[in-house]
Amino acid sequence: MSLTIYGIAASRAVRPLWAAHELGLDFKHIELDYQGGGARAPDFLAINPNGHVPAVVDARPEGDVVVWESMACALYIARHHGVADGQGITPATPREDAEALRWSFWAMTETEADALTVLMHLFVMPPERRKPELAAAAERRLATPFRVIENHLAQQARAGQPFLAAARFTVADLCVASVLNWARPAKALMDANPLTHDWLRRCMARPAYLAVRENG
Structure with missing residues (x-):
């Protein structure tokens, strides 16, 4: 599996980035600045047609999973890339x-x-x-x-x-x-x-x- 997070820390992308760091994940970070017009570029609009960061693309064996919205991105990362062992950030109950x-x-x-x-x-x-x-x-x-x-x-x-x-x-x-x-x-x-x-x-x-x- 390969996780890619789009967005800069000085944006709502801080939420999935923070979650990934808490879990010690190996992920790709594409520093897409929401103020530079990159979020409106065709290649990013193909990922998030709303034209906002963050977005997460999780390349899984069954196919890519795309997540928008910062809270959804963080919750997804915690749930599907963490371990529900009562030790880390992933909900355990x-x-x-x-x-x-x-x-x-x-x-x-x-x-x-x-x-x-x-x-x-x-x-x-x-x-x-x-x-x-x-x-x-x-x-x-x-x-x-x-x-x-x-x-x-x-x-x-x-x-x-x-x-x-x-x-x-x-x-x-x-x-x-x-x-x-x-x-x-x-x-x-x-x-x-x-x-x-x-x-x-x-x-x-x-x-x-x-x-x-x-x-x-």
Whole structure:
């Protein structure tokens, strides 16, 4: 089998790249920059007709498997290239699998748009283009979902499980942290949710994530 991941780390492609690094996979990385027009090139549109990165092509004996959408890519890699042994990021039980699915979809539907607004208008954009009022409104909206994950992490801590799905870091943490990390410039939001902020720091300090960021 041969795994190919399209996209750069400074994009949502960080999710499948991170999953592949966590699993120690030997894979091909095609650094397709979404800003350079490459995602609209005919050869890539044949892989993902939506024209977005990331995309994953998994060459298997029965034929190529193509996956789009960053969360789907990360979940696929964990499920089909990891081992469900209760040691790595792959869900090892139906409960862990359910947690990975529900929290990944939750992150996309409840937090991603506002977390990205915070990132762009508090950190990424040049100061003259930032609109602090947009970041402030996004931060207010994020207060509700952040209370949800804060309460869940408190329940997990009481059960001796300091991560979202288990006592160990899993693909559930990878997917959700890759989104909520965008909101870290919102200091008041982080201060109001100390368990979430600590969990984020632990996730983003993982060697696999740091390797992705360092290597692109």
